[in-house]
Amino acid sequence: MQDQFNSLEIMRGHECPNLSSLTTFELGTKPKYYAKACSVDRAIAIAKWTSQENIPLWVVGGGSNLLCDDQHLEGLVLQIALEGLEWEADAKNEDVTVTLGAGVVWHDFVEESVKRGLAGVECLVGIPGWAGAAPIQNIGAYGQSLSDTCSEVYVYDLEEDQLAWWSASQCDFAYRQSHFKKHLGRYLILAIKLKLKIGAKPTLNYPQVIETITKNGYDLNTLDLEQVSTTIKSLRSQKSMFWQSTDPNRRSAGSFFMNPLISGKQVETLRQNCQSLGLDTPPLWPSEQSNTYKVPAAWLIEQSGIDKGFRYKNVGVSSKHCLALVSHDQGDFEDILDLAQHIQKRVWATFGISLLPEIRILSSELTHKLSQPRARVALVTCQNLPKWEVDDHPLWAALVAQDIELFTPAWDEPDFDWSSCDLVIPRTTWDYQDRWSEFLQWMRHVNRVSQLLNPLSLMEWNLDKRYLKELAIEQPPTHWLEQQTLTNQELQEHVESLIQVCQAKGWLQGFLKPTIAASAVGTLRFDLDQVQAKEQIKKHLQEWLPKRNMILQPYVKEVESLGECSLIYFKGEFSHAVRKVPVSGDYRVQDDYGASDMPWSAPLDWQKRCEYMLKQLKVMPLYARCDFLTNPQGEPWLIELELIEPSLFFRHDLESPTRFAQCIVDSCRERLLKSIET
Ligand SMILES: Cc1cc2nc3c(=O)[nH]c(=O)nc-3n(C[C@H](O)[C@H](O)[C@H](O)COP(=O)(O)OP(=O)(O)OC[C@H]3O[C@@H](n4cnc5c(N)ncnc54)[C@H](O)[C@@H]3O)c2cc1C
Numbered sequence: 001m002q003d004q005f006n007s008l009e010i011m012r013g014h015e016c017p018n019l020s021s022l023t024t025f026e027l028g029t030k031p032k033y034y035a036k037a038c039s040v041d042r043a044i045a046i047a048k049w050t051s052q053e054n055i056p057l058w059v060v061g062g063g064s065n066l067l068c069d070d071q072h073l074e075g076l077v078l079q080i081a082l083e084g085l086e087w088e089a090d091a092k093n094e095d096v097t098v099t100l101g102a103g104v105v106w107h108d109f110v111e112e113s114v115k116r117g118l119a120g121v122e123c124l125v126g127i128p129g130w131a132g133a134a135p136i137q138n139i140g141a142y143g144q145s146l147s148d149t150c151s152e153v154y155v156y157d158l159e160e161d162q163l164a165w166w167s168a169s170q171c172d173f174a175y176r177q178s179h180f181k182k183h184l185g186r187y188l189i190l191a192i193k194l195k196l197k198i199g200a201k202p203t204l205n206y207p208q209v210i211e212t213i214t215k216n217g218y219d220l221n222t223l224d225l226e227q228v229s230t231t232i233k234s235l236r237s238q239k240s241m242f243w244q245s246t247d248p249n250r251r252s253a254g255s256f257f258m259n260p261l262i263s264g265k266q267v268e269t270l271r272q273n274c275q276s277l278g279l280d281t282p283p284l285w286p287s288e289q290s291n292t293y294k295v296p297a298a299w300l301i302e303q304s305g306i307d308k309g310f311r312y313k314n315v316g317v318s319s320k321h322c323l324a325l326v327s328h329d330q331g332d333f334e335d336i337l338d339l340a341q342h343i344q345k346r347v348w349a350t351f352g353i354s355l356l357p358e359i360r361i362l363s364s365e366l367t368h369k370l371s372q373p374r375a376r377v378a379l380v381t382c383q384n385l386p387k388w389e390v391d392d393h394p395l396w397a398a399l400v401a402q403d404i405e406l407f408t409p410a411w412d413e414p415d416f417d418w419s420s421c422d423l424v425i426p427r428t429t430w431d432y433q434d435r436w437s438e439f440l441q442w443m444r445h446v447n448r449v450s451q452l453l454n455p456l457s458l459m460e461w462n463l464d465k466r467y468l469k470e471l472a473i474e475q476p477p478t479h480w481l482e483q484q485t486l487t488n489q490e491l492q493e494h495v496e497s498l499i500q501v502c503q504a505k506g507w508l509q510g511f512l513k514p515t516i517a518a519s520a521v522g523t524l525r526f527d528l529d530q531v532q533a534k535e536q537i538k539k540h541l542q543e544w545l546p547k548r549n550m551i552l553q554p555y556v557k558e559v560e561s562l563g564e565c566s567l568i569y570f571k572g573e574f575s576h577a578v579r580k581v582p583v584s585g586d587y588r589v590q591d592d593y594g595a596s597d598m599p600w601s602a603p604l605d606w607q608k609r610c611e612y613m614l615k616q617l618k619v620m621p622l623y624a625r626c627d628f629l630t631n632p633q634g635e636p637w638l639i640e641l642e643l644i645e646p647s648l649f650f651r652h653d654l655e656s657p658t659r660f661a662q663c664i665v666d667s668c669r670e671r672l673l674k675s676i677e678t
Contacts, residue, residue: 008046010035019068024128024243026251027333028068033076040190043080047158047188050076057185058362061102061130065253069363070333080132082190085109098194102132114225118196120149123203125229126236128243132189136180138173142232143206147173154191175287176258176358202228208235240320249318251327256340257355261292273351279303297355298322301343304350312339340370348374349672352665354403375422375668378407382431392427394650398661411442419449422668426645433518436463451671453622454643462643465515465551473613476637477505481550495538498552502528509555512540514548520588525555556629564589567602567610568648569624570663576653577602599652606636622663623648
């Protein structure tokens with residue numbers, strides 16, 4: 001290693017330059033190794049050496065798109081500074097192919113092209129950095145991108161040990177994206193070829209440029225390249241996006257975040273968000289990728305409440321442009337990351353849109369704050385959930401698609417850190433019925449350290465079916481039985497009195513159930529005209545009354561044919577409905593008993609009843625399932641309002657997971673916004 005190391009003339013430790021002197025952010029430390037390559041052979045030899053020695057490789061150019069760790073940087077920083085600029089006109093004298101070494105200063109090249117009357121890069125004037133980095137993020141500005149003119153890229157592939165000219169299509173250019181950016185560290189870019197047009201008109205498709213040019217009195221028909229590039233330079237200067245050593249905003253890497261690309265559906269949500277916030281319609285323009293739109297990140301940042309000039313410790317937002325973060329005197333790497341994360345959270349909390357960094361972070365830390373998803377949500381389950389229970393899986397996918405980091409712990413998992421979650425939602429916690437006081441303790445704990453949804457007060461209230469007494473909605477006639485331990489004699493009397501209740505009300509069949517239970521556990525159907533009825537009731541009460549309050553209702557025979565219907569609501573809005581039908585002769589509608597379920601079109605008046613009922617609650621629940629039986633007159637009778645862990649039957653409405661995920665995301669955003677504001 002030593003011989004090769006010496007022959008490659010690699011700097012080590014204190015010999016290395018401090019990266020603060022090689023980057024426009026002026027932040028950084030001395031890396032472990034540093035080398036500058038002015039030839040193809042040297043660049044490749046050094047890259048190969050790092051790979052043989054298993055040393056991390058950081059390829060850099062002019063350092064204008066980098067944020068470097070200022071404490072410690074493992075690995076080798078390779079600055080590719082190959083020179084060379086060749087201009088070659090084609091036979092017809094229409095195009096000039098320019099070959100640029102990776103180390104050519106981009107802005108100088110653009111100025112020279114404009115001077116020579118070559119069109120194609122005039123709008124890219126003033127972008128700092130070197131030619132070798134230009135394909136990485138397919139640099140672009142004011143209506144032009146590198147990909148408009150780039151015909152080939154000279155690439156060394158470290159993994160395959162191959163040196164070749166790549167065609168533009170191989171580079172997979174897109175908005176601030178390329179094949180190389182997706183595989184940072186694998187490729188060295190050694191040169192690029194651009195095809196420029198001789199004597200062609202300048203590109204003029206950026207509204208602000210057209211407006212300024214018109215204001216300056218230039219004639220749009222006779223406009224030349226020089227006039228366009230001069231206009232753009234002055235626009236860039238006004239925004240501190242034209243690097244100048246005297247500019248107080250100069251210590252930056254230009255745009256810190258990319259303009260987000262959003263789908264048509266997200267555009268709708270964004271418009272609604274803006275409306276509810278009293279904001280104007282956001283500026284949007286179609287992106288090169290089909291069915292997506294670009295939203296200016298600067299607009300999102302500003303409208304989320306972060307103004308130009310915002311300061312955080314010794315760093316801040318540029319006083320001229322919201323998208324550039326700047327380091328002031330004594331500013332540091334960690335503070336820039338904190339500020340960037342704060343901005344990401346704020347924009348996400350306000351608009352539900354994620355900002356992704358445009359800059360490259362050079363740090364030995366494997367993960368850094370900016371790559372973390374926007375919120376952490378726990379959908380809580382139980383230890384022995386059967387493998388076939390997958391109804392929530394589409395919800396998981398919908399949440400992950402919304403940048404949510406998802407956890408699915410059991411509620412009694414001892415080591416799970418509930419405080420690390422932004423939101424905790426009981427979903428399939430179906431083993432708590434026999435441990436409900438323990439479950440209650442757990443809910444109270446979670447509520448202290450995180451946000452529990454539905455709200456704790458609603459779930460506590462909903463644990464015991466006695467909540468039904470408080471709801472103004474049609475229900476089966478009900479007789480309430482207090483939990484108690486009775487002597488044999490007292491029990492006998494109790495049974496007699498229940499029989500009398502049934503007879504007085506004219507019920508031929510009765511139905512008993514505990515006020516805390518699930519899945520038809522503890523239920524009894526009995527026929528009053530059968531001799532064994534009294535004995536059945538007595539036995540049932542003997543078992544259940546000492547541990548639970550109970551309910552006595554008429555048995556609704558219609559359940560056997562019409563089943564039980566459930567209407568599902570998210571944040572008070574009807575989502576979908578299902579019908580659950582028991583096997584012949586049974587009344588139990590759970591799939592554990594062989595019942596089947598199917599999508600169901602809920603009549604409007606049933607929906608209205610639910611909405612009326614939900615409005616009676618102190619807080620609107622995030623999710624609710626309203627379970628009904630059909631009474632002998634064909635009218636709905638509410639038998640349960642499920643607010644803790646109902647099955648939500650996502651399988652019967654493919655859009656429903658997305659609807660629920662959106663409500664969850666909105667709740668996370670509300671919470672985040674509150675925490676940012678306090
Ligand atoms: C004031 C200001 C304004 C800016 N305006 C714009 C703008 O309008 N549009 C725009 O697109 N960008 C803009 N930028 C960002 C930046 O200038 C560009 O991304 C530029 O192309 C970076 O070039 P660089 O040589 O400085 O690359 P560096 O910052 O050194 O590196 C950038 C990335 O390229 C990789 N890289 C560099 N050289 C090579 C190579 N030879 N082979 C392989 N990988 C390499 C690095 O690993 C890194 O990932 C601006 C920056 C500043 C400071």
